[in-house]
Amino acid sequence: xxxxxxxxxxxxxxxxxxxxxxxxxxxxxxxxxxxxxxxxxxxxxxxxxxxxxxxxxxxxxxxxxxxxxxxxxxxxxxxxxxxxxxxxxxxxxxxxxxxxxxxxxxxxxxxxxxxxxxxxxxxxxxxxxxxxxxxxxxxxxxxxxxxx
Amino acid sequence: xxxxxxxxxxxxxxxxxxxxxxxxxxxxxxxxxxxxxxxxxxxxxxxxxxxxxxxxxxxxxxxxxxxxxxxxxxxxxxxxxxxxxxxxxxxxxxxxxxxxxxxxxxxxxxxxxxxxxxxxxxxxxxxxxxxxxxxxxxxxxxxxxxxxxxxxxxxxxxxxxxxxxxxxxxxxxxxxxxxxxxxxxxxxxxxxxxxxxxxxxxxxxxxxxxxxxxxxxxxxxxxxxxxxxxxxxxxxxxxxxxxxxxxxxxxxxxxxxxxxxxxx
Amino acid sequence: xxxxxxxxxxxxxxxxxxxxxxxxxxxxxxxxxxxxxxxxxxxxxxxxxxxxxxxxxxxxxxxxxxxxxxxxxxxxxxxxxxxxxxxxxxxxxxxxxxxxxxxxxxxxxxxxxxxxxxxxxxxxxxxxxxxxxxxxxxxxxxxxxxxxxxxxxxxxxxxxxxxxxxxxxxxxxxxxxxxxxxxxxxxxxxxxxxxxxxxxxxxxxxxxxxxxxxxxxxxxxxxxxxxxxxxxxxxxxxxxxxxxxxxxxxxxxxxxxxxxxxxxxxxxxxxxxxxxxxxxxxxxxxxxxxxxxxxxxxxxxxxxxxxxxxxxxxxxxxxxxxxxxxxxxxxxxxxxxxxxxxxxxxxxxxxxxxxxxxxxxxxxxxxxxxxxxxxxxxxx
Numbered sequence: 001x002x003x004x005x006x007x008x009x010x011x012x013x014x015x016x017x018x019x020x021x022x023x024x025x026x027x028x029x030x031x032x033x034x035x036x037x038x039x040x041x042x043x044x045x046x047x048x049x050x051x052x053x054x055x056x057x058x059x060x061x062x063x064x065x066x067x068x069x070x071x072x073x074x075x076x077x078x079x080x081x082x083x084x085x086x087x088x089x090x091x092x093x094x095x096x097x098x099x100x101x102x103x104x105x106x107x108x109x110x111x112x113x114x115x116x117x118x119x120x121x122x123x124x125x126x127x128x129x130x131x132x133x134x135x136x137x138x139x140x141x142x143x144x145x146x147x148x
Numbered sequence: 149x150x151x152x153x154x155x156x157x158x159x160x161x162x163x164x165x166x167x168x169x170x171x172x173x174x175x176x177x178x179x180x181x182x183x184x185x186x187x188x189x190x191x192x193x194x195x196x197x198x199x200x201x202x203x204x205x206x207x208x209x210x211x212x213x214x215x216x217x218x219x220x221x222x223x224x225x226x227x228x229x230x231x232x233x234x235x236x237x238x239x240x241x242x243x244x245x246x247x248x249x250x251x252x253x254x255x256x257x258x259x260x261x262x263x264x265x266x267x268x269x270x271x272x273x274x275x276x277x278x279x280x281x282x283x284x285x286x287x288x289x290x291x292x293x294x295x296x297x298x299x300x301x302x303x304x305x306x307x308x309x310x311x312x313x314x315x316x317x318x319x320x321x322x323x324x325x326x327x328x329x330x331x332x333x334x335x336x337x338x339x340x341x342x343x344x345x346x347x348x349x350x351x352x353x354x355x356x357x358x359x360x361x362x363x364x365x366x367x368x369x370x371x372x373x374x375x376x377x378x379x380x381x382x383x384x385x386x387x388x389x390x391x392x393x394x395x396x397x398x399x400x401x402x403x404x405x406x407x408x409x410x411x412x
Numbered sequence: 413x414x415x416x417x418x419x420x421x422x423x424x425x426x427x428x429x430x431x432x433x434x435x436x437x438x439x440x441x442x443x444x445x446x447x448x449x450x451x452x453x454x455x456x457x458x459x460x461x462x463x464x465x466x467x468x469x470x471x472x473x474x475x476x477x478x479x480x481x482x483x484x485x486x487x488x489x490x491x492x493x494x495x496x497x498x499x500x501x502x503x504x505x506x507x508x509x510x511x512x513x514x515x516x517x518x519x520x521x522x523x524x525x526x527x528x529x530x531x532x533x534x535x536x537x538x539x540x541x542x543x544x545x546x547x548x549x550x551x552x553x554x555x556x557x558x559x560x561x562x563x564x565x566x567x568x569x570x571x572x573x574x575x576x577x578x579x580x581x582x583x584x585x586x587x588x589x590x591x592x593x594x595x596x597x598x599x600x601x602x603x604x605x606x607x608x609x610x611x612x613x614x615x616x617x618x619x620x621x622x623x624x625x626x627x628x629x630x631x632x633x634x635x636x637x638x639x640x641x642x643x644x645x646x647x648x649x650x651x652x653x654x655x656x657x658x659x660x661x662x663x664x665x666x667x668x669x670x671x672x673x674x675x676x677x678x679x680x681x682x683x684x685x686x687x688x689x690x691x692x693x694x695x696x697x698x699x700x701x702x703x704x705x706x707x708x709x710x711x712x713x714x715x716x717x718x719x720x721x722x723x724x725x726x727x728x729x730x731x732x733x734x735x736x737x738x739x740x741x742x743x744x745x746x747x748x749x750x751x752x753x754x755x756x757x758x759x760x761x762x763x764x765x766x767x768x769x770x771x772x773x774x775x776x777x778x779x780x781x782x783x784x785x786x787x788x789x790x791x792x
Contacts, residue, residue, distance in 0.1 A: 054321065066313045069320045071330050094318055134351075135323040139311045143345035144259035144289035146166070146217065150555055151505040154515045175514070193509055194699035194706035217724055232515040234507065373722050375695055378552035381713070382692030383720060385742065388749030393550065409665050411734030 008047050008075040008124055016120045023107055024100035035091040036077070042085045043104050045077035051097025055089040068132070069094060075128045080104035081121075150378075152191040152234020153177055155210065157227050163295050167215040167260065168225050169203065172235060178208040179235060183242035184267035185369060185397040188212070189377045191234035192223035199239070199374045200224075201264035201396070210235065213263040213295060239377040241397045243268050243367055248339035251365070252280035254331060256352050258287045258324055258344020262295050264369055264396075268341050269303060280338075281305065283331035287324030287344065291317045307331070325351050335360035343369040350407055353400045366400035370407075387412050416618070417611045417629035424624050425483070425608060426457035428567070428595075431623045432528040437565060440496060441530035442489065447475055449489040451496070454530070461486060468575035468649070468760065470769030481606065484531055484599045487575030488759045492536055492688030493529055497560050498543060501711045504556070504695070509704045524559035532568045532593065534586030535578075535757040539688030540566070541592050545751050546691050565616060568593035572640040576649035577760030579773055583652065585757045587644040595621065598637035609637040650760060650773040653780040657754065661745025664779040665737070673775055674733035676768050681714030683762035683770075684739065689747075689755050692720070715739050740772060 009017050029035060029051070036042070038058055053076055054066045067089065070076055076099065079087050085104070111118030159171035172190075182188065182202045188210060191197035198220045204211035216225035227233065245253075245268050253272050257265045272282050284306040288294045291314050300306050307327045309320035320327065324344070338361045342352050349368045357363045370391055372384040377392045384391040387406045389398065406412055420428070432439050433455065441454045444461045454460065460483045467474040468487055478485060507517045532540070544561060547554040571580070571587035580586030589596045594617035598609040609629055612618045653660070684690040694713040699706045713720060716735050721728035729735050747755030756772070763771045 052320065063315045066317070066321045068322045068326075069309070071320070073329055135326055138323050138325075138347060138351060141345075141347060142289070142311070143348060144287070144293065144311065150552075151517045151519045152507070152515075154517065191507075193507060193515060194697055194703065196695070196697045230513070232509075232513060234515055234517055371723065372728065373720070376693070378554070379550050380547055380552070380554055380691065381694065381710075382715065383694070383713075385715075385738070385746070385750075387741075388746040390750055411729045411731060412665065412738075 008073065008128060010073070011124045011127060012120055016117055019110070019114075019117055020102070020107070020121065021100070023102050023110070026098065027101040028098045029093045029096065031093050031095045031097075033093050035093065036087045037090045038087055040087045042077060042079035042087050045075065045080050045102050045104055045107075046099040047102075048072055048074050048076055049098040049100065051099075052094035053097055054092050054094050056092060057089060068135075075125065078125045078129060080108070081125050150236075152189070152197065152236050153179055154232050155235045157229050157231045157233065158209075160227065160229055163213060164293050166217070166225070167213060167293075167295065169211060169213045169296075170224070170227060171204075172210040172212070172233065174208050175232060179210075179237055181205070181208075182210065182238040184245065184271060185242035185264055185367075186238040186240050187264075187374075187377070187396065188235050188237035189239065189374075190214075190224060191236070192220050192227070193233070195223045196220045197234070197236070198224070199377060199392075201369070202238075203263040203266045204270070205267050213260065215260050236377060239392055241395055243341050243369075243397055245271050245341075246278075248365070249278050250280065250337070252333035252338040253282045254328075254333055254338055254340040254356070254361075255282070255284045256287075256324060256328075256340065256342045256344070257285070258348040259289065259293070260295065261343035261345075261348075261369070262286055264343050265341055266296060266299075273303065280334075281332050283307070283333055285309075285324050285327040285331060287311070287327070287348065290314065291319075305332075323351070324348060325355055328352070328355060336362070339365040339367070341367050346370070346407060349403075353404070357400060357404075363400040363404065367397050368400055368403050369396045370398060370403060371396065415611060416621075417609055417634065418621060418624075418626040419607050419629050419633050420610055420624055420626045421605065421607045422457060422483075424610075424626055425460070427624045428620070429454065429457055429530065431620055432530075432565060435526075435528075435620075437526045437528040439528045439530055440493075442484070442486065444475065448473065449475070449486050451489065451491045451493065460484075460531075465573065466575060468577045468764050470577065470763050470771050471766055472769075473764050480601050482573070482599055482601055484569045484597070485573035487571075487573065487578055488533060488536070488688075488761050488764075490686055490761070490765060492686070492759070492761070493532065493540055494543060494688055494691070496525075496527055496529070497540065497564065498547065498557055498691060501709060502556060504708045504710050506708070507706045509706075520556065524556065524563055526563040526565075527560065528565040528567065530567045530569075532566050533571055533759070534568065534589045535571070535580045535583070535759040536688050537566065537568050537592050538583075538585040538590060538757045539759070541590075542689045542751070542753060542755060542757070543691055545753065546689075549751070565620075566593045566595075568596040570596065570598040570637070570641050572599060572644050574644050574647050574649060575760060575764075577763040577771075578648050578758065579650040579652055579760060580758035581645050581648045581651065582773070583754060583756055583758035588641050593617070598641060600633055600636045600640065602636055604632060607633060609633050650758075650763070650771070652758075652773050653777050653785060655780055655785055657744040657776065658746075658748045660776065660780055660783065660785075661741040664783050665741065667779050667782045669775065669778045669782050670733045670737045672778070673736050673770060674731065676770055677716075677732050677736045678768060679716040679718075679732045679735055680767060681716035682765045682767060683772075684714040684716060685712065686761040686765045687743070688757060688759060688761070689743075690714075694720075715742070736770075740775060743772070744776065
């Protein structure tokens with residue numbers, strides 16, 4: 001049994017989870033495939049069911065710089081929730097991945113129609129963002145680095 | 149045991165650019181056996197001694213992984229087989245893995261924090277029937293900083309993440325706490341063993357406690373300035389604890405209130 | 413009487429020093445030197461500070477001539493017995509590297525001196541017991557300390573003249589003597605003369621006593637001695653708040669008062685040097701010019717030193733706030749957790765020798781008030 005403790009879906013109430021899953025379709029990606037690019041239109045998002053996806057930044061002269069990897073149960077993409085709805089990172093599968101894919105426009109419409117659902121989804125996404133911000137700040141400390 | 153006992157370096161393996169694992173064998177007299185989590189004071193002739201945890205338990209052989217960051221660690225790192233060092237010990241508390249019989253095991257290591265945890269993993273792998281599921285989560289700065297890579301590849305449930313991937317790195321990127329999501333364990337019946345930089349320990353232990361792991365079953369290895377290791381010099385105090393005596397391994401129940409006070 | 417108490421006079425005190433010296437002991441006692449009453453090797457009773465007292469206040473120490481000629485009517489001086497039992501600098505071991513690179517480590521086996529301490533105050537007697545616990549009471553024993561301690565003969569003197577910075581009553585350590593002495597003296601000066609009530613607390617104390625010119629203790633002397641000690645208890649210059657200090661320290665780790673004291677504290681570490689229980693040390697390793705002989709030396713260290721808590725990236729306790737807090741909370745609070753008792757004996761040295769007059773009792777009262785304890789609770 002895998003205990004999903006932070007999985008995006010696990011953070012929603014059963015009713016809202018069902019409502020959200022109603023918008024989902026199952027997709028799979030081979031390894032090494034680019035899912036989205038920086039500045040692309042954020043018209044979808046995913047919840048990863050298996051595999052590993054790397055978020056990266058394009059740096060001229062360097063192969064893509066990976067800033068974080070996402071795996072099972074994690075939300076891939078939150079730029080769809082906020083204007084201007086454009087990706088600020090790129091995403092590429094490390095290995096073959098399976099995911100639930102959501103049409104961002106439909107979820108945004110549902111959010112507008114049903115404020116309770118909208119709040120719950122926004123709350124969940126905010127939790128994910130907060131957690132990633134915390135992790136990023138920890139990494140900024142370069143704790144494993146040589147002593148200053 | 150008040151003076152260092154001579155031990156000879158019999159093996160040395162470079163782990164990373166600044167880290168090496170040395171194997172020590174007694175020249176004549178051997179110290180009492182060490183338990184995983186305990187540490188030795190290893191003396192480089194004329195330079196000084198530093199605490200080094202044991203990263204393998206094998207009869208009278210002592211194995212230590214040392215990172216060259218100061219005068220003593222630099223001198224120990226530079227040793228080659230045949231050289232002699234002085235060793236005092238064993239000191240401090242251990243991980244006490246046997247107390248976790250029947251529980252899922254979560255071993256979380258950051259950087260060189262993997263060294264004191266390696267004997268725990270080996271112990272658990274040697275007696276799988278005694279424990280539940282074993283998860284080993286390893287965080288490091290860069291792929292080239294990873295320790296014991298060959299051995300870790302052979303560990304069935306080890307996940308590794310790095311802060312700064314290189315172009316060859318195909319694994320996870322991020323802090324070690326994010327690996328908790330990928331681990332398979334049942335919080336109410338889990339024992340955790342954590343060693344790494346203090347913010348990493350706080351984040352990991354805090355998250356585990358939040359998700360229902362009993363803080364008494366979260367064991368963390370802490371670091372303070374150890375000089376004498378015998379409880380006489382006062383340097384390694386952390387509030388009520390003398391870490392050379394009451395630590396380095398303590399429960400999260402004890403550690404948490406102390407680590408949350410700034411400059412305690 | 414059944415307790416075997418006797419009375420000796422000044423000649424008896426001289427004889428005591430002579431007997432102890434005759435038994436091969438180095439007698440250390442109070443003597444006037446450099447404007448202070450210091451502890452030093454003495455060879456005769458004439459070196460004792462007869463007729464000298466002290467005036468103490470926060471940051472102040474002055475010798476004062478006494479009319480009565482008392483020998484022990486002075487409070488704690490700048491030193492304590494730890495100078496002798498736990499010396500400021502000591503070689504622990506030496507190491508030699510042979511031609512083949514082999515290492516030989518030799519424990520320092522300098523024969524420990526055989527001390528007799530004359531004039532150990534009740535507070536300091538307790539301080540010795542506290543250091544015993546730290547250095548010999550745990551899993552690891554400091555062999556050099558134990559060697560000196562086991563050979564030491566302790567002549568305690570009850571306190572009849574507390575100083576303005578004394579608070580042994582608060583700490584339960586005086587002014588009457590507690591256990592642990594070989595001989596205990598109480599100085600009595602009245603119309604019947606200058607004399608000392610003496611009790612023995614050990615077999616050796618008994619045998620030393622047997623060699624002194626003495627007379628059985630009379631009731632007048634006993635009563636006078638008892639009364640002088642009881643009066644001393646009423647004249648403490650300072651007191652701690654009447655609360656559980658261990659709990660007070662634990663509950664005030666984030667108090668604003670630490671900022672207040674940090675603004676005054678110079679982090680000079682004087683308090684730790686004069687404290688009779690402060691035991692912290694650092695070690696240094698030295699080699700000779702050949703490079704094949706190394707020594708391990710240990711020296712007193714202070715938790716006020718910035719490097720005391722040094723880790724790879726820097727000190728854990730960087731601010732003076734945290735360093736004063738470490739010292740005070742250790743002394744009054746976490747010492748209980750570590751060694752089962754308070755680390756403070758109420759001798760007041762830290763108050764006297766603080767260059768800016770920081771007073772640990774005043775700080776404890778302030779912390780207690782900030783915590784919400786009754787204001788002035790336990791103040792004299």
